[in-house]
Amino acid sequence: MYPVAVFALFALGLAxxxxxxxxxVRTPSSAxxxxxxxxxxxxxxxxxxxxxxxxMLWAGLPI
Numbered sequence: 001m002y003p004v005a006v007f008a009l010f011a012l013g014l015a016x017x018x019x020x021x022x023x024x025v026r027t028p029s030s031a032x033x034x035x036x037x038x039x040x041x042x043x044x045x046x047x048x049x050x051x052x053x054x055x056m057l058w059a060g061l062p063i
Contacts, residue, residue, distance in 0.1 A: 002054060006054050006055045009050050013045075013046075024037075
């Protein structure tokens with residue numbers, strides 16, 4: 001169960017990082033929204049953080 005959860009959370013986190021990077025590159029600076037930037041970065045941060053936490057628990061590292 002842990003490997004599947006880790007893979008899914010990392011995949012979601014990397015997907016949001018990719019969407020964020022594409023948003024930053026493709027959107028003109030006059031059309032950018034702080035809410036979109038913070039939302040995308042927060043989602044990617046949460047998913048990558050949870051994936052890392054579960055990976056450390058699965059590996060048996062004391063947290």
